[in-house]
Amino acid sequence: MKLSEAKQQFISSWGAFGTQWGINRTMAQIHALLLVSINPLTQDEIMEELSISRGNVNMNIRELIGWGLVDRVIISGERKEYFTAEKDIWKVATQIIKERKKRELDPMIKLLSQLENVEGDKKDKAVQQFTQVIGSIKKLGLQADKTLDLLIKAEENWFTGSMLKMFK
Amino acid sequence: MKLSEAKQQFISSWGAFGTQWGINRTMAQIHALLLVSINPLTQDEIMEELSISRGNVNMNIRELIGWGLVDRVIISGERKEYFTAEKDIWKVATQIIKERKKRELDPMIKLLSQLENVEGDKKDKAVQQFTQVIGSIKKLGLQADKTLDLLIKAEENWFTGSMLKMFK
DNA sequence: CTGAATTTTCAAAAAATATTGAAAACAAAT
DNA sequence: ATTTGTTTTCAATATTTTTTGAAAATTCAG
Structure with a gap:
């Protein structure tokens, strides 16, 4: 070619x-x-x-x-x-992650935090289930948020270095 | 609410x-x-x-x-x-990752592998630069692919457990 | 097998998104 | 201050994507 x-x-x-x-x-x-x-x-x-x-x-x-x-x-x-x-692909990737986090993940977590405070009987099965689902999505979001922050700060060898060693 | x-x-x-x-x-x-x-x-x-x-x-x-x-x-x-x-959000997340990987990441890596084999003078600056960019994107893709495979196989506490410990 | 309930398909219509191109705004040179 | 080259804007247009709804296909019960 x-x-x-x-x-x-x-x-x-x-x-x-x-x-x-x-x-x-x-x-x-x-x-x-x-x-x-x-x-x-x-x-x-x-x-x-x-x-x-x-x-x-x-x-x-x-x-x-x-x-x-x-x-x-x-x-x-x-x-x-x-x-x-920018030609450095690592920088490109972290920049994209940074922006998508700011534009999408952060607002999503904000929304979920609001939805967690649904009023109503704590013994109501429907309330329980809703709070549980919203809470677990938020938890995942927060964890991803934290991890991505570290990833953004980490140096270029994050993937190749300690990351992969960790999983062997 | x-x-x-x-x-x-x-x-x-x-x-x-x-x-x-x-x-x-x-x-x-x-x-x-x-x-x-x-x-x-x-x-x-x-x-x-x-x-x-x-x-x-x-x-x-x-x-x-x-x-x-x-x-x-x-x-x-x-x-x-x-x-x-499926209500288990971890399962939902890994399922989405699995599918997007299969539908998008894998084909992208395949494409990049093809584009790496560009014919032409190795000393040509243009060829060098192109191969370099394509190669580095492919490398990032392969690393993401590998990491995501491990993530998919990992248990639910991946994020909370060893992952965060690693970064202190 | 027949008929009723339910699901699937898909061409046409609607809605959402992206693109054009010409006019307006802006910036530099004289 | 005016001309000229360049960038920006945005209403109109084109394209892409999504949705509808009615017909066809399928499934099940009797």
């Missing part, structure tokens, strides 16, 4: 995987494109490469910047803005 | 969280409903409770069964089928 062909394949597949995870296809494709581009790209280059409109590029680039996965790059003497993606 | 109100809130919020994870809103809501229902429910009861059509219930229930999160229950003497959800 040729390089250009492989890049195309990567970009298109990454977009497809993205949608399965609730991520906009184009956003995932732009990220993929920047990951496999040696040099930073302009909006025009991204438009060209992916055959998408200027507005689409602009919106998704800003979204990617919001996720902390893409940075603006100023090239001196150039009028246009350039964009580049 | 009253129990019925809390249930409604849980179901509706669970649906919203689901969509963020690329899961059909109704499927997540049906799952939530069954999680907080003491008794198994029929399709008619689910239709009624969530105000959705029969076809919609049927399709999403089958999808949930496919994910291993919901089971058909036969109640003797009854003609209708009943449905119930």
Whole structure:
């Protein structure tokens, strides 16, 4: 397989995987494109490469910047803005975990905490069961939250190092 | 907050969280409903409770069964089928991990393995960089795969037990 | 086997989401 | 201050995804 062909394949597949995870296809494709581009790209280059409109590029680039996965790059003497993606995959992964935790896990735990305080007879089977289910989901959430915090702080060898040794 | 109100809130919020994870809103809501229902429910009861059509219930229930999160229950003497959800949240979590791994992570690793074999000059900076990025994503994927396999096999106290001890 | 109850399918409709493109806003150079 | 290149916005449009509901298929009882 040729390089250009492989890049195309990567970009298109990454977009497809993205949608399965609730991520906009184009956003995932732009990220993929920047990951496999040696040099930073302009909006025009991204438009060209992916055959998408200027507005689409602009919106998704800003979204990617919001996720902390893409940075603006100023090239001196150039009028246009350039964009580049973090290439260190460990950093990319922790950044995504950090954001999803903040946007999704934390609000979910907050919700579950509220739902735990349902009023009613403690002997009521229905109340018991509800509180039990909500409580156990919250517990799992809190544990995941804690673990992910540590993971985010841990160094790159977390997976390869102590983690795997632990399970032998 | 009253129990019925809390249930409604849980179901509706669970649906919203689901969509963020690329899961059909109704499927997540049906799952939530069954999680907080003491008794198994029929399709008619689910239709009624969530105000959705029969076809919609049927399709999403089958999808949930496919994910291993919901089971058909036969109640003797009854003609209708009943449905119930696994209430043990740890089992639910490992089941979801197992399925997403199979449906998403494994295919992704397969793709990356193919893309690693790009033909071309090894000294070409572009080829090097591409291979490096693809290789590191694959590596991360393989490590996650391995870790999740162990997690799936591990007992319920994985998070609370050794996992947290490891990080102090 | 027949008929009634129940489940499944799937084309059409509705809803949700993503994309376009042109106008407006902004920024740099002269 | 004006022109020119560039970025941003957002209403309109297109696409994708979900939902409906009625017909077909299936299942069970008699």
